[in-house]
Amino acid sequence: MLRLHLSSPVLCAFAAAILFGASTPFAKQIIGHFSPILLAGILYLGSGIGLMIIRFIRDKGWKSSKLLYNEWPWLLSAVGFGGILGPILLMFGLLHTDAATTSLLLNLEAVLTAILAWYLFKENADKRIMLGMCLIVVGGILLAWPNKYLIEYSWRGPLLIAVACLCWAFDNNFTRMVSGSDPLLIAGIKGLVAGLINISIALFFGATIPPLPILFSGLTIGFIGYGISLVLFILALRGLGTARTGAYFSTAPFIGAAIAILFFQAPTSILFWMASILMGIGVYLHLTERHEHQHTHEPLFHEHYHYHDEHHQHEHDFPWDASKPHSHPHQHQAITHSHPHYPDIHHHHKHTKNKE
Numbered sequence: 001m002l003r004l005h006l007s008s009p010v011l012c013a014f015a016a017a018i019l020f021g022a023s024t025p026f027a028k029q030i031i032g033h034f035s036p037i038l039l040a041g042i043l044y045l046g047s048g049i050g051l052m053i054i055r056f057i058r059d060k061g062w063k064s065s066k067l068l069y070n071e072w073p074w075l076l077s078a079v080g081f082g083g084i085l086g087p088i089l090l091m092f093g094l095l096h097t098d099a100a101t102t103s104l105l106l107n108l109e110a111v112l113t114a115i116l117a118w119y120l121f122k123e124n125a126d127k128r129i130m131l132g133m134c135l136i137v138v139g140g141i142l143l144a145w146p147n148k149y150l151i152e153y154s155w156r157g158p159l160l161i162a163v164a165c166l167c168w169a170f171d172n173n174f175t176r177m178v179s180g181s182d183p184l185l186i187a188g189i190k191g192l193v194a195g196l197i198n199i200s201i202a203l204f205f206g207a208t209i210p211p212l213p214i215l216f217s218g219l220t221i222g223f224i225g226y227g228i229s230l231v232l233f234i235l236a237l238r239g240l241g242t243a244r245t246g247a248y249f250s251t252a253p254f255i256g257a258a259i260a261i262l263f264f265q266a267p268t269s270i271l272f273w274m275a276s277i278l279m280g281i282g283v284y285l286h287l288t289e290r291h292e293h294q295h296t297h298e299p300l301f302h303e304h305y306h307y308h309d310e311h312h313q314h315e316h317d318f319p320w321d322a323s324k325p326h327s328h329p330h331q332h333q334a335i336t337h338s339h340p341h342y343p344d345i346h347h348h349h350k351h352t353k354n355k356e
Contacts, residue, residue: 008235008239009235009236009238009239009240009245010236010239010240010248010287012232012233012235012236012239013232013233013236013240013244013245013248013249014248014251015229015232016229016230016232016233016236016248016249016252017229017248017249017250017251017252017255018252018255019224019225019228019229019232020225020226020229020249020252020255020256021251021252021253021254021255021256021257021258021259022225022255022256022259023043023221023222023224023225023226023229023256024225024252024253024256024260025256025259025260025263025264025266026221026225027039027043027218027221027225028260029264030214030217030218030221033210033211033214034207034210034214034218035202035205035207036094037087037091037198037201037202037205037207038198038199038202038203038207038209039218040087040194040198041194041195041196041197041198041199041200041201041202042195042199042215042218042219042222043195043218043219043221043222043225043226044083044190044191044192044194044195044198044222044226045191045192045195045196045199045219045222046191046195046218046219046220046221046222046223046226046227047187047188047191047195047222047223047226047227047228047230048187048188048189048190048191048192048193048194048195048227049191049192049195049219049223050219050222050223050227050228051184051187051188051191051223051227051228051231052184052188052192054184055182055184055185055188058184065181065182065185066181066182067178067181067185068181068329071177071178071181074174074175074177074178075174075175075178075181075186075189077170077174078170078171078174078175078178078186078190079189079190079193079194081167081168081170081171081174082167082168082170082171082172082174082175082190082194083171083190083193083194083197084193084194084197085164085167086164086165086167086168086171087164087194087197087198087201088197088201089160089161089163089164089167090160090161090164091201092160093156093157093158093159093160093161093164094157094161095157096156096157096160097157097158097160097161105158105161105162105165106161106165107137107140107141107250108161108162108165108166109165109168109169109172109246110133110136110137110140110246110247110249110250111133111137112165112166112168112169113168113169113172113173113242113243113246114130114133114242114243114246114247115169116169116170116173116242117172117173117176117241117242117243117246118243120173121173121176121242123241123242123243124241125243128285129243129244129247129285129286131282131285132247132281132282132283132284132285132286133243133246133247133282133286134282135278135279135281135282135285136247136250136251136278136279136282136283137250138278139254139274139275139276139277139278139279139282140250140253140254140275140279142271142274142275142278143253143254143257143271143272143275145271172237172242172245172246173242175190175234175237176237176241176242176245179234179235179237179238180238183230183231183234183235183238184231186234187227187230187231187234188227190230191222191226191227191230195222233245233249236248236249244286247282247283247286248283248286250279251279251283254275254276254279257272299331
């Protein structure tokens, strides 16, 4: 019998999609006061500033990142690809591509994220997960499809946007490699860098900063729709792996469209309902996944918040409360066992062809 797996990482992925999807219709309410690039920068900057303030309050002052030495290259690569190269390539691609084509091409991010996760980073996926991913992406394409699809022949713009999607796909997979670390720090750094880069580009091309009330609205939308959403996305990466998190997050355009219909009286179309059905089936296939087999955990050294469950049996040289999660560098010893699992930060192992 199929069972739904609404675990905490799954809920985090959906919550991330809801907040990010909701940011789109609200951002459209103030788009007339910003250039698109400046608005992206303001949204990113709002996320970075807000998350760093929360981290400062949580830690009662500034504390070190606690990132391990081998995690910094992954984080810096994620910032470089996702916060710098991606937005810049998108900007130049928009100069040669219409909005409708751009909306369709942006669906490539989820596809490329999954392909990289499966084939380059060796994340496990069976036919059920691949089919669900395809249905969600096709639903996203239908959702973005314009009523009258006219496109000028130009390879330059679409190619640049496709490469931007590839950059964000690398960003997602690189971020997964540091998802066990403090998500406030990771998302905060990415937001600050992407925000400052995009704002600098917009100002270079002649954009002007809007009045303070409008600016504050943009920062607030960015903090909630980009910042908190990214923190939840990282928590989902920690528990689900990249491809599955990307699949759930790909429902964000549908969520944004639904919110626009409910709160801003946006019109519906047959494509919206077709996309709803396809995405619903795709999500159902993911939610009803059950992956269980005997597997071996290789020795692993890292840091993240954890309880002392079957994957965390180690000693401490400091006082700790067993009823609360705690974080410190810890060593995982090799262990072989069997239980249902996702390709999370503790289950990155090889599979034989007969294991699904």
